[in-house]
Amino acid sequence: MEQFISNEQFNVIKSQINGMQRQAGGTSDEGVKTAVKEAAEAKVHDVFDGLSEEQRNLISGVSALETEEERVKFLMDLTPYRKSFPEVTPADLRGLFSKVKKLLIPDLSDIDFRALTYLGWKDLGQSKQYFVYEKDGELKGIQGRYVISARKGICSICNRYGDVAMTSIQNRPRESEGLKSYGQYICYDSKECNQSIQDTAQLERFLGQVFERK
Numbered sequence: 001m002e003q004f005i006s007n008e009q010f011n012v013i014k015s016q017i018n019g020m021q022r023q024a025g026g027t028s029d030e031g032v033k034t035a036v037k038e039a040a041e042a043k044v045h046d047v048f049d050g051l052s053e054e055q056r057n058l059i060s061g062v063s064a065l066e067t068e069e070e071r072v073k074f075l076m077d078l079t080p081y082r083k084s085f086p087e088v089t090p091a092d093l094r095g096l097f098s099k100v101k102k103l104l105i106p107d108l109s110d111i112d113f114r115a116l117t118y119l120g121w122k123d124l125g126q127s128k129q130y131f132v133y134e135k136d137g138e139l140k141g142i143q144g145r146y147v148i149s150a151r152k153g154i155c156s157i158c159n160r161y162g163d164v165a166m167t168s169i170q171n172r173p174r175e176s177e178g179l180k181s182y183g184q185y186i187c188y189d190s191k192e193c194n195q196s197i198q199d200t201a202q203l204e205r206f207l208g209q210v211f212e213r214k
């Protein structure tokens, strides 16, 4: 069986199912309920391209979900079709960040790689943030620094409102120029960020500041 559902696409399905439930539950108008359900079904199909008939069948049926049990089962049944982030090892991470002395390796045994769009972790002692992201089939390691924000805010990767940190990465645009710093408010907890992210455009725009150079 082919794994064809990315973490972002899974998050869209989850979000549409939850949103549909909230909106349909808030009205007794059957016409509105039907419209809400059909819109959710359409939005799920919108994030996929070129599916086989079998794959289309698997992601179809969101609009027919009625009970909490059915909603949970629908998402659970998709599990075998979810694509996984590359299951990196500590040695892989050391290779990606070979210039970093005393690299803090996160506990990888604790991670569900299917639920990752990017791997992110923090070195609390050094206020450092690490990102690993797959771009064009190649893993990239990007490091930055963060300052915890006293106020909640909107994450510029996943648009979730919650605890954020001002996270900055550095890049030297041209050999002759000095380092430039790019900062964004990003979820403090990258696990939560990965559970919210619905497309990679903003993540790529941020990390892309350093993709071009190694």
Ligand SMILES: [Zn+2]
Binding pocket: 155, 156, 157, 158, 159, 160, 186, 187, 192, 193, 194, 196
């Ligand atoms: Zn986020």
